[in-house]
Amino acid sequence: MAVMTYREALNEALDEELARDPSVFLMGEEVAEYDGAYKVSKGLLDKYGPKRIVDSPISELGFTGLGVGSAMTGLRPVIEFMTFNFSFLAIDQVINSAAKTLYMSNGQIGCPIVFRGPTGAALQLSSQHSQACETWYVHAPGVKLVVPGTPADAKGLLKAAIRDDDPVAFMEGELLYNVKGEVPEDDDFVIPLGVADIKREGDDVTILTHGKMIHVALQAAQKLEKDGVNAEVVDLRSLRPLDVDTILESVKKTNRAIYLEEGWSYVGVGAQISSIVQEEAFDYLDAPILRVTQADVPMPYAKNLEQIAKPGVKHVIEAVNQVLYR
Amino acid sequence: MATMTEEKPGTKGDALKGVSPEIALELLQDMLLYRRFEEKAEEAYAIGKIGGFCHLHIGQEGAAAGSLKPLRVDDWAISAYREHTQAIAKGIAPNAVMAELFGRATGCSGGKGGSMHLFDASVNFMGGHGIVGAQCALASGMGWTAHYNETDQVCICFMGDAAVNQGAFHEAMNLTAIWNLPVIYVVENNDYGMGTAFSRVSKTEMKMKSAAHGVPAHVVNGQDVLETYAFFTDLVQKVREGAGPQFVDLKTYRFKGHSMSDPVSGTYRSKEEVDGKIEGSDPIAMLRVVLESEGLLDESRLNEMDAEARRIAQEAFDFADESPLPDPDALYRDVYAEINPNGRLFFDAHERPGFAQ
Structure with a gap:
């Protein structure tokens, strides 16, 4: 490496x-x-x-x-x-x-x-x-x-x-x-499209996410661990093709999921993923899937407003606690 | 580089404008075919064999025949959505074009493109495109490929006169100019973008539109197929040899409505105007006069040629009509060239486990 x-x-x-x-x-x-x-x-x-x-x-x-x-x-x-x-x-x-x-x-x-x-x-x-x-x-x-x-x-x-x-x-x-x-230092290191990666294993709740937000998810998962919650972080890596199997396997294991994304919520990526999970793994869900997204506003300039608008560790922990009914 | 408007080629007294009698007669045969083909398409549309939008090229045959005949098969042609006859001129079989208009499996786009999206990779006809001006940028990419691969291929990009007000036209022209790409941008200037006269939407003349980009402009009478053919023969060769991008204001006129739902005259243009153009600048009639006066054509020869054109058009109609519809399985075919072995690519109900397709 x-x-x-x-x-x-x-x-x-x-x-x-x-x-x-x-x-x-x-x-x-x-x-x-x-x-x-x-x-x-x-x-x-x-x-x-x-x-x-x-x-x-x-x-x-x-x-x-x-x-x-x-x-x-x-x-x-x-x-x-x-x-x-x-x-x-x-x-x-x-x-x-x-x-x-x-x-x-x-x-x-x-x-x-x-x-x-x-x-x-x-x-x-x-x-x-x-x-x-x-x-x-x-x-x-x-x-x-x-x-x-x-x-x-x-x-x-x-x-x-x-x-x-x-x-x-x-x-x-x-x-x-x-x-x-x-x-990896392979001569030809290629990752096929359509394969999600479990960035952190856990069995209490699944944090589904992609891109930059995996780092927010991992930070949140670390904090949650101290609180006795073992979160799984699933990095989708490609959104089309989409590794539905890995999403469903994780949800079937944890029975609870949230989607964390940087974009807006309305017709966002999380909306699609939530739809797939409820269509194909409804019986495994113990709570509705919640989504953590950017505030539904254009991004403001002021530092404090921008911070509030962006999805952060705090929002992820709140959503996780909600789907765990804690 | 200064933009210039070149003089028309050909010399006075040369009725054929340097075009050989054989080619001149071929051009007549080509245009007769395009006319009869489009009349057949019009007929098919009227009886519901063709659906959607259908934009006829009647009146503009000289522009297609004269500009495309000088191309090699490995040169590219790309166009907008009034492209039936251009597709034939570049080498797609009339049967395959008509079958595409009918939405049949035997169509040049398998029935999935329709009137506005004719393609044939084997003759480098790179599509009818439906977003006004967008094809200009694609054409610059084809010129880039020739430049990148160091071939002497040329790309001709057709557009209607309305396209020059789109950003795509200007961005493409600038890129093509700075990299000296072998692209000939041809405005089939029929004076109207749908129902809007060009003079209402442009402060400057058409020939000025490439000036800001340093691309030479040329004005050619597209109703005169001999002039058009002679001009493009020369221009294509120059571009092949490295002259860089060119802009041609190919003046023409549409004898029919914008599309099948548009009356020929009465709203945005007068009956007198249209009748006057049909009377005075029909490319087929104009060539006929020249050929007859040169002793190269008489009535019986013309009738034979016209009968041949009608036969091919009728054959195309019959072929299309008898052809099968696309297989339902074609619906999901060719959305992607590569179906990745991992992950899901389609998200409608047919992908859901347990859903019967």
């Missing part, structure tokens, strides 16, 4: 896939000469040159569509959004073109492309830069969605996403880039 940051893990994944497949290229704002707005692509320009590490203008719709068109004609682009907040300018190209061309062309023209960048809030970036964007993308058939929360998952899943033959939205987090963790 090597210890590295989430940023370094992503960089290694890109490097290895660029080396492995000449049809892979990286395009986005500031990815080349600037080394990436968050330095994820550091050093790649020197290694692969300006044709494969491409600085685009600030033109999200344009370079996203360009990526999709190049994927339709045989390349395997990785399109970086400086943040997924900016991807809304480009979402037509993702949903109407990338996600539908294979279907509309009766399987003739596919679109192997990765859209990657951070989702969710960082610190005091205010309303337009602090949105969790998962729901927009996971809603549409034709798109896959990956949300790694650790360096190892970031590396293994990005490699899988680049090799996948479909459009994959790959959502990172500004606050994750400096997180350190162990990453």
Whole structure:
């Protein structure tokens, strides 16, 4: 195992896939000469040159569509959004073109492309830069969605996403880039999409979550342990494909679950997961599934308001206590 | 780089504008087919064989025939949703196009695309696209692929005149310009975006629209198929040799309504206007006059050619009508190219354990 940051893990994944497949290229704002707005692509320009590490203008719709068109004609682009907040300018190209061309062309023209960048809030970036964007993308058939929360998952899943033959939205987090963790030193470490990971085993309650929120869940679980509650933390890792089996197994063991996510509650990821659990494991539930989400407001700037708006350890513990009827 | 408007090719006195008699006659045959094909589609729509939206290309045949004939099969063409005849011009069999309009399994998109989404990877026809202007960005990606792979392929991207007011058009044009990609953006300028005259939605002339991006603009009479063919033969070669992106204001006129639900005239354009255009700028009639005056065509030859076009259109209708509907299993096919072995990809009831499909 090597210890590295989430940023370094992503960089290694890109490097290895660029080396492995000449049809892979990286395009986005500031990815080349600037080394990436968050330095994820550091050093790649020197290694692969300006044709494969491409600085685009600030033109999200344009370079996203360009990526999709190049994927339709045989390349395997990785399109970086400086943040997924900016991807809304480009979402037509993702949903109407990338996600539908294979279907509309009766399987003739596919679109192997990765859209990657951070989702969710960082610190005091205010309303337009602090949105969790998962729901927009996971809603549409034709798109896959990956949300790694650790360096190892970031590396293994990005490699899988680049090799996948479909459009994959790959959502990172500004606050994750400096997180350190162990990453296997295999020559070719790939984590298949659609496999959840139990980040902490427990048998009293299941905390279902994804992405950055796994760290909040783990902190909450630690505190709960001191209080005699043994929480299981299930990191979904990819939301489409979704590892329903692992979710259901955990719920059948603990009989209680909450969903923790960074985004808004209405039609959020947790709403879908709750629906699946009640449809397929109703008899195992001893309490309703509760959801812990961001406050249902645009993210405010003021430090105190932002803190209240974000889902935190305190909210997780409250929800867990509720489903345990304590 | 200064934007310029090039002079039309061809010299005065050369009635065929440098086009060989053989090609000129082929262009006539092509346009007759497109006309008869679309009339057959109109008929099929009227009796309920075709559903949804259906946008006919009648009146604009010269634009399709003249611009696409100079392409190689490995060049790409991509378009908006008025693309039936462009699809045929790029090489999709009329039978497969008509079957697609009918929503049949034998259609070029397996019945899942319909009138607005014709595709054929084998001839690099990269789709009809339904969001105005969006295909411009996809086309820049095809140009990027040629640049990336260092091939000499060219991409032609068609759009209607309304598309130039979309952000997608301008973003795509800028990217294509800065990277000198081999894409020819062609506005089939029929003066109306649906029912809105171009002059009502643009302060500047069409030929100005690429100026900000440093992309050369050209104005071509799309009703004159010889001019169009000669122009595109030259332009495609230049782009193939590295001239970079181009913008063509291909002037044309739609003889029918915007779609099947739109009257030909009476609301946003007058009967006099439409009749005048049909009388004065029918691309088929215009070519006929030239060919007859050059002694290359007489009435009986024309009738033979027209009969052939009608035969192919009727055959396409019959083929489509006799073709099977898509298999119900096709519903879930090709949503994803790769069904991951782990996890669930579909979330409707048919995925629920115990639910009978």
